Amino acid sequence: MTYQDTLTFLLEQLPIYQRVGRSAMKKDLTNIRALSEHLENPHHKFTALHIAGTNGKGSSAHMLAAILQSAGYKTGLYTSPHLKDFTERIRIDGKPIPRSAVVQFVEYNQAYLASLQPSFFEMTVAMAFDYFAREQVDIAVVEVGLGGRLDSTNILTPLLSLITNIGLDHTDMLGDTLAKIAYEKAGIIKPGIPVVVGSYHPETLPVFKSKAQQEDSPLLLAFEEYRVVRQKVDANYQYFSVYHQEKLIYPEMKLALLGSYQQYNLVGVLASVNQLLTHGFTISEQHLRAGLQAVSNLTGLKGRWQVLGSNPTVVADTGHNREALEEIVRQISQHLYRNLRMVLGFVQEKDLNIIFRLLPTSAKYYFCQPDIPRAMPLSQVVEAAQQYQLDFEVVSDVNQALRAAQTQSASDDFIFVGGSTFVVAELEI
Known part of the structure; x- marks a missing residue:
C-alpha cells in the first residue's frame, strides 16, 4: 500500500467523526480494548499523562510535551484532529510518525481491522499507543478526543490526569448541562491517580469532587495553587508573572502561544508539572521556561491564535x-x-x-x-x-x-x- 492508499482505507472504510459526525461514535470501549489486546496491550508499556476538557486540552498537551522534551525526556504526543496531515496526530519529540509507519501498521493489521470494524478514532488511538510502546517513550501526553468516559484513549491508566475546563460543546453527545458534560470528562479519573482540574464552575466542581472521592483520587485545583498575571505581549510572546500560593516564583515567564485564553491553560500546566516532580521527574525552571518559549517549534502546534x-x-x-x-x-x-x-x-x-x-x-x-x-x-x-x-x-x-x-x-x-x-x-x- 502507498501512504495515500492507506489514508483512503482509513477514511473510506472506517467512519471518522470529524467528517461524518455523531454516526462515527462508538458507545463503549469494547472495540478499542479488543484492538489493544490484538496489539498486545501497548498502553500498558509506557507512562502517560491524560488530558480532557472542552477547550484548552490540545494547547495544554503541547505545552506539557514541550516542557518534558526540554527536560530531556523522550516524549510521545497524541492529539486530534490534525490540520494538514494525518501524521500530525502522533508525534515523538515533536516529529510526526513516519508515513511508512502508518502504512506498516495498517498493512500488518488490515485483516483484523476489516473484521473488527473499529472507528477511525479507535484505530488511530491504537496506532499511537502501539507506536509509543515500540519506540519506548519515557512518557506520552495523550489528549482525549471527545468527552472522556467513553473516549478510546480512556483505556489508559495514567500517571496523572488533567481536566482543563468545561463548556457547552458537543451537547448532542455529552449532555446539555455543564454538570452532565463534567461527568463525561471526569470519566478519565482513575482509582488512586491524581487529577488536576485547571478551572471549574459551581456546577462542575461537585462532579469532580464526587468522582475523585469515589475513586480515592487526590483532587488538585490548580487555581487554588497558582495564579498567573499577564504583564505584556509582543509579536512573539506573552509575558506572565507566576505566583504559587501568592508567592511570586516566576517573574516574566515567556509563552510563545499568543492567545489570551492561554493564561487559563497555563495554570493547569504548572500544577501538572508540580505533580510530575513528586513522581521523580526532573524538571527545572530552565526546562519550564525553555519549553514554554518554544512550544510550536518543539511540538508543531498550529492554529492557536x-x-x-x-x-x-x-x-x-x-x-x-x-x-x-x-x-x-x-x-x-x-x-x-x-x-x-x-x-x-x-x-x-x-x-x-x-x-x-x-x-x-x-x-x-x-x-x-x-x-x-x-x-x-x-x-x-x-x-x-x-x-x-x-x-x-x-x-x-x-x-x-x-x-x-x-x-x-x-x-x-x-x-x-x-x-x-x-x-x-x-x-x-
Whole structure:
C-alpha cells in the first residue's frame, strides 16, 4: 500500500467523526480494548499523562510535551484532529510518525481491522499507543478526543490526569448541562491517580469532587495553587508573572502561544508539572521556561491564535464553541485596527444563534464552507446572518474567502479566520 492508499482505507472504510459526525461514535470501549489486546496491550508499556476538557486540552498537551522534551525526556504526543496531515496526530519529540509507519501498521493489521470494524478514532488511538510502546517513550501526553468516559484513549491508566475546563460543546453527545458534560470528562479519573482540574464552575466542581472521592483520587485545583498575571505581549510572546500560593516564583515567564485564553491553560500546566516532580521527574525552571518559549517549534502546534500575516494583520484560530469564541472576540477587541474582517465557516451542529450573538456587528464577514461532509451549508449560514443584519459576502472556498478579505483590506485592518478547525486546516499556509 502507498501512504495515500492507506489514508483512503482509513477514511473510506472506517467512519471518522470529524467528517461524518455523531454516526462515527462508538458507545463503549469494547472495540478499542479488543484492538489493544490484538496489539498486545501497548498502553500498558509506557507512562502517560491524560488530558480532557472542552477547550484548552490540545494547547495544554503541547505545552506539557514541550516542557518534558526540554527536560530531556523522550516524549510521545497524541492529539486530534490534525490540520494538514494525518501524521500530525502522533508525534515523538515533536516529529510526526513516519508515513511508512502508518502504512506498516495498517498493512500488518488490515485483516483484523476489516473484521473488527473499529472507528477511525479507535484505530488511530491504537496506532499511537502501539507506536509509543515500540519506540519506548519515557512518557506520552495523550489528549482525549471527545468527552472522556467513553473516549478510546480512556483505556489508559495514567500517571496523572488533567481536566482543563468545561463548556457547552458537543451537547448532542455529552449532555446539555455543564454538570452532565463534567461527568463525561471526569470519566478519565482513575482509582488512586491524581487529577488536576485547571478551572471549574459551581456546577462542575461537585462532579469532580464526587468522582475523585469515589475513586480515592487526590483532587488538585490548580487555581487554588497558582495564579498567573499577564504583564505584556509582543509579536512573539506573552509575558506572565507566576505566583504559587501568592508567592511570586516566576517573574516574566515567556509563552510563545499568543492567545489570551492561554493564561487559563497555563495554570493547569504548572500544577501538572508540580505533580510530575513528586513522581521523580526532573524538571527545572530552565526546562519550564525553555519549553514554554518554544512550544510550536518543539511540538508543531498550529492554529492557536496563529499570526499569518501583517499589513493587514491576519490571525487564525481553531476555537469554535461559545467559550472559545468569547475569548477570541475579547482578544480581537484589544487590538487597534481600522476595519475588522472575519472569514468564517462552520460545521452542521453549531448553533448560529449563539455564535452570531457573540460576534461584533461592525465587522465585515466572508462566509466560506470547509470541504468536509459535516460542513454547514452556506445557505443556512446566510439565512442566520441576514437575521442578525450582518454585512457579509459569500465566497465558498476558504482560501478564496481569505484572499477576498485581504484584497479589500487597508494595511491597518484586522482579519480573523476561524469558526471551525476545518476552515483553518484548509488555509494554504
